[in-house]
Amino acid sequence: GAGVSQSPRYKVAKRGQDVALRCDPISGHVSLFWYQQALGQGPEFLTYFQNEAQLDKSGLPSDRFFAERPEGSVSTLKIQRTQQEDSAVYLCASSLLGTPDLNTEAFFGQGTRLTVV
């Protein structure tokens, strides 16, 4: 497709369940970001990939969160043993180039809304 695609759009998980969220970036985009957006808040950075390399995972809130991008295209964000505080919209964004081009636009997907009950 032409844009960043995320699936599923909505996910309801029981507390303690593991979930996997998928991101299909724009084809050929080098950079891929994951963000977490809690209700009523701005998106907060989770992690960054440049091709298949995870260069920054400083925003991951706990070791229950894990992200991968094994072939440098599709990425998966996995959350183990989900907790209620994990309820949020998870956004994926991609951009064409790596760094240090400051003028590369980031394109966002529609997000996955995760509700933990």
Added chain:
Amino acid sequence: AQSVTQLDSHVSVSEGTPVLLRCNYSSSYSPSLFWYVQHPNKGLQLLLKYTSAATLVKGINGFEAEFKKSETSFHLTKPSAHMSDAAEYFCVVRMFSGGYNKLIFGAGTRLAVHP
């Protein structure tokens, strides 16, 4: 460290009246600043960006923003609001750290437009 502060969490205007959404930034060097809009059930869309060229930046849908270094501000304006402008707006600064760029978002301003 870079950060942005959006001064209003909610703004309500009448259709046809001007819009002003306020944003102040903090940056240790000349920043790249953006405004994004988020409509319900849609992805974040770039409205406009400032990257040290012209200080008055024009974006899509009639929006514009002015970079004022002396005031560390990057307020978003539109002369005449439309009902379709109702959405969440985010002021964003790009931070270069560890050899790559990442976007730092403000908390957002929800714009309501009433007839």
